[in-house]
Amino acid sequence: MNEDTIERVRRFNREVTRRIGALSDDYLRRGRSLAESRLLFEIGSDGADVRSLRARLALDSGYLSRLLRALEAQGLVEVRRGSDDARVRRARLTRKGRTEFAALDRGSRALATRLLDPLGTSQRERLVKAMTEVERLLRASDVTTEVADPASPEAQACIAAYVQELQARFAHGFDPARSVSAEPGELVPPAGVFVLARLDGRAIGCGGLKVTAPGEGEIKRMWIAPDARGLGLAQRLLATLEAHAAAMGLDTLRLDTNRSLSEARALYLRNGYREVAPYNDNPYADHWFQKDGVAGGN
Known part of the structure; x- marks a missing residue:
């Protein structure tokens, strides 16, 4: 990454922190820092x-605990153990906190108005459109991808959501027992690998790679949560799986997909997959794809 690009990002960060008052200990003239004010917003009603x-x-x-203690000392927040699970602590606004929340909300609206009024x-329209795009890309940059246990609760939750979506989208529903298998044991090394994408501590996407023969593998269980689509995560998951395939010495990757998944077909085509003759008898497949030269980075 070149120095000019990095410097432009740093300049943007400096301008934003100045204009929104992030450098002040009196954010929105309410006598507290942006960090404490933002925490009040996040706790919410x-x-x-x-x-x-x-x-x-x-x-x-540690830092969150200090912020919560400061808000508790101001009489704005109370933190209690959960009634169902004592390990869970929940923060709530007091009556005074709700009043302060409303004042912060008014101040935040006034700040947004001051930013827009001179334009x-x-x-x-250009500024708001640019802000929306920046927000989207910043969220995308905050996503992490890592190898996970396909039998873990969060992985199984993603797979269950994947199955549920296919059941709704396929013309005749979807029964994973009738499809090509992708059991947890087939998606762990050396038989394969399973990857989760996370955002804000939540699993929002998954993808699996299954070794089918020496030097060959198959992409399985590609899914992105609906509220995380449009962030380029399918592209990132696919690239991550291809990198794992290359590391495992798999030079050929295959996959199949249903005619209703037009976005998936577009993803594979723009990443060098070519449509081939059926290589399995998956009753839900209408299109079969293959990519060669994966281990060589092609």
Whole structure:
């Protein structure tokens, strides 16, 4: 990555932190820092689990605890153990906290108005459109992908969501028992690999690779949560699986897909997969694809 690109990102960060008042200990003139104010926003009127707050705000547990104690000392928040599970701590706004939340909300709206007011209509539209794109790309950059146990609860939740979606989208439903197998034991080394994508501490996508013969493998269980689509995650998952395939010495990858999954077919075609004759008897497959030269990086 070149230095000019990095410097432009740094300049953008400096301008944003200045304009939104992130450098002040009196954010929105409410007598507290942006960190404390943002935590109040995240707790919100419904309250939130401390573990969820830590993931959503990407804070270490020690710093989050200090922020919560500061808000408790101000009488704005109370933190209690869960009634069903004592290991779960939940933060809620007090009556004073709800009043403060409303004041912060008004101040935040006023700040947004001040940013937009000096601009003409077309400039406002350009700014908001650019902000939306920046937000989308920042979320994409926050996604992590890593090898996971396909039998773990979060992996099984993703696979169950994948199956449920196919049941709804396929013309005649979907029964994984009638399809080509991709059991957990087939998706762990050396038989294969399973990858999870995570955002804000939540598994939002998955993909599996199954070794089918020496030097050959098959892509299975590719899925992205509906609320995470449009972030380029399918592309990243596919690239991750191909990298694992290359490391495992698999030079040829195959996969099949249903006619209803037009977005999946487009993904494979633009990544060098070519449509081939059926290589299995999967009753749900309408298209079969193959990519050669994976181990060589082609």
